[in-house]
Amino acid sequence: MKTNYFFYTLFLVIMISCNQKEHKLSVDVYETSEAGNKLTKITDFIPAENAATITLNPDKTFQTITGFGGAFTESSAYLLNKLSQKNRDTIIQAYFSEEGANYSLTRTHMNSCDFSLSQYSYSPVAEDVNLEHFTIKDDMDDLIPMIKDAMKASKDGFKIFASPWTAAPWMKDNNKWVGGKLLPKYYDTWALFFSKYIDAYQAEGIDIWGFTVENEPHGNGDNWESMHFTPKEMTDFVEFHLGPKLEKEGYGDKIILGYDQNREGLKEWVDEMYRSESASKYFDGTAIHWYESTYEVFPEALQYAHNKAPEKYLIETEGCIDSEIPVWQDDAWYWKKEATDWGYDWREPENKYLHPKYAPVNRYARDIIGCLNNWVDGWVDWNMVLDTKGGPNWFENWCVAPVIVDPEKDEVYFTPLYYTMAHFSKYIRPEAKVIEVNNSDKELQVTAAQNTDGSIAVVVFNEGKTKKSFKISLGGKETLINIDAQALQTVMIATK
Incomplete structure (x- = not known):
């Protein structure tokens, strides 16, 4: 009897264990x-x-996921060229290899931006309406080599979209790099500019997936490169000039994202972009930034944009810890509520609640999760690499990047923000639902x-x-x- 009892007990233990495993x-x-x-x-x-x-x-x-990633900027590319080959490769692999963050969606700038070493344009000759002197020579030393190295490191490849901060001053009503509007007489020239850009990058073996029409069309307080559009002006430009031009040149498959600024203003922009079938057919989606608040996700605005055009992209195309100099090799800082953003100091009193002191990791994690839970299908960080000052930047508009380097000492610091981005980019892949x-x-x-x-x-x-x-x-x-x-x-x- 004792022997039978032993085997019966053993049988029960095994069955319970198997049952637990089956349901675990x-x-x-x-x-x-x-x-x-x-x-x-x-x-x-x-x-x-x-x-x-x-x-x-x-x-x-x-929604279907488009991807996660960061931006190729001249500043980041310049810094990589200042590092040893070993450290340069380490950073590229960390961002783009399957073993690393495996970035799948990236951005770059057309002409210069604030995170360039100087101001430049691919159309440097005034009144060159046919862009016979179009050149991307300013991208050849730093930016294009960085993109090519990333392409080599990426097993699955990645999408890249480009954004202009401004046309050359000679195309604008104020003849300046900062502010002003594109003169209507140059709308066709500016549309040609996008086509020329595709050609030039294809010649370098780089396929451009798409564009945002204009980075921050409301402007940026007249600080660095910018060009202003109203919702109607941008929609008119896309419907009657950019869309038809790309279609005519055989680039009708290139993605066009409208707006490209803060979420709070989404409603008036998507209402105009999708005002008619003839306008809507050229817009593939909407681009947004987080600077209205790096704490508040604005779910109502995101829901409205999605419901306005459920089949279109809704991509967060830029976000970073701005108005801060990076803290070097101190992980703890990135988890503490010490960081501020531009609005902490500069926002009007009634809107300061949107800009509390808030930990950098918390900003990223909270925002990406909030975006994914409100129909956003892609999330793109800003600079991939910056130095210990938060630059280089011709305007001295210092920011934080996930990877900080000291080029003088050839040292690299992967901040907690790098790992935060990887939690999404490495494991949630393009076409995921x-x-x-x-x-x-x-x-x-x-x-x-x-x-x-x-x-x-x-x-x-x-x-x-x-x-x-x-x-x-x-x-x-x-x-x-x-x-x-x-x-x-x-x-x-x-x-x-």
Whole structure:
């Protein structure tokens, strides 16, 4: 009898163990935290009472992901050329290789911008209406080599879109780099400019996926390169000049994104861009920035833009920690509420609430998750590399980048912002579908997407000061996960 009882007990233990395994969800968890994890794989989880439940529903899908990445700027490219070949390669691989952040969506500037070493144009000769002297020579030493190296490092490739900050002064009503408007008599010349740009970059082996029509058409306080458009002026330019010109030259497949400034002004722009079928057909989507507030996501504005044109792109094309000099080799600073943005000092009193002191990592994580949960399909950071001053920048408009370098000492610092970006870009791949998430703990910020290979990436941000636990539930299976205080996790689930 004792022998039979022993085997019966053993049988029950085995059956319970098998049943538990059958109902346990298999996951890989990667964490970046204030405590020091940097995309570190976490494997040991402690049982916890009252754990939250995050339930995934891949049967309900939302937008299709275009990608995540950063911008190729002359400043970043110049700095890479100042480093040793070893450190240059390390940075390129970190951003673009499959083992690194695996960036899939990138931006660059047409003509100069504030993060250029000087002001220049590809159309330097005045009254050259046919752009016979068009040249990208200013991009040849730094910018184009950086893009080419990134292309070599990327296994899957990446999309690149270009944005002009301004036309050459001779095309504008104020004849200046800053402010002013494009003269109507040069609308056709400016449309030709985009076509010439595609040709020139193709000649270098670089395919341009698309454009934003104008970086920050409201202007930037008359500080650096800019050119102003009203919603009607931009829509008229695209409908009657840029769209038809690209179509005529065989570039009708190039993506055109309108607006390209802060979310708060979305409504008036999308109403005008999609005012008619003839205008809408040339706009492939809307580009947005986060500078109206790096704390508030403006979900109502994002929802409105999506509902206005559900089939179009909605891409965040620029965001960074601005008005700050980078803190060198001090991870803790990036997790503390010490950083400000431009609005902390300069915004009118009634709108200062949109610009609180807020930790840089928290800004990025909160914004990307909020965007993904409100129909945004791509999120592009600003400069990939800056120096310890937050430049170089001809206007001395200092900012922070995920990778900071000291070219004099040939040193590289991967800030926590680099790992924050990688939590999304590395694991949520192009063509993934954002899926429904039901989360019982509103203090945890959560988004999820299913990749084309069936895998599901769940990104969870705990910006609180206490550790938390949650169960991930999918299709009747679940698993318990602990997340540290001030921590970002990506939970990968293989469904095949």
